Amino acid sequence: MAKNEINQELRFTKEQIINSSKFNRIEKDILKALLENKEYSLDEAKKIIDDFNKKEVK
Secondary structure (H helix, E strand, O other): OOHHHHHOOOOEOHHHHHOOOOOOHHHHHHHHHHOOOOOEOHHHHHHHHHHHHHOOOO
């Protein structure tokens, strides 16, 4: 395995992330609304959820 392959994060489609058991129902609803139709790493998806939760309610 090449060194670049080891450092590369696994990426998933929006559909794969939403169907993952890594997220609860509320997190999946947030991701359904915010993710675009491209690939994300799990860390990116978690960051999107965290950023959403930190927003101030108006």
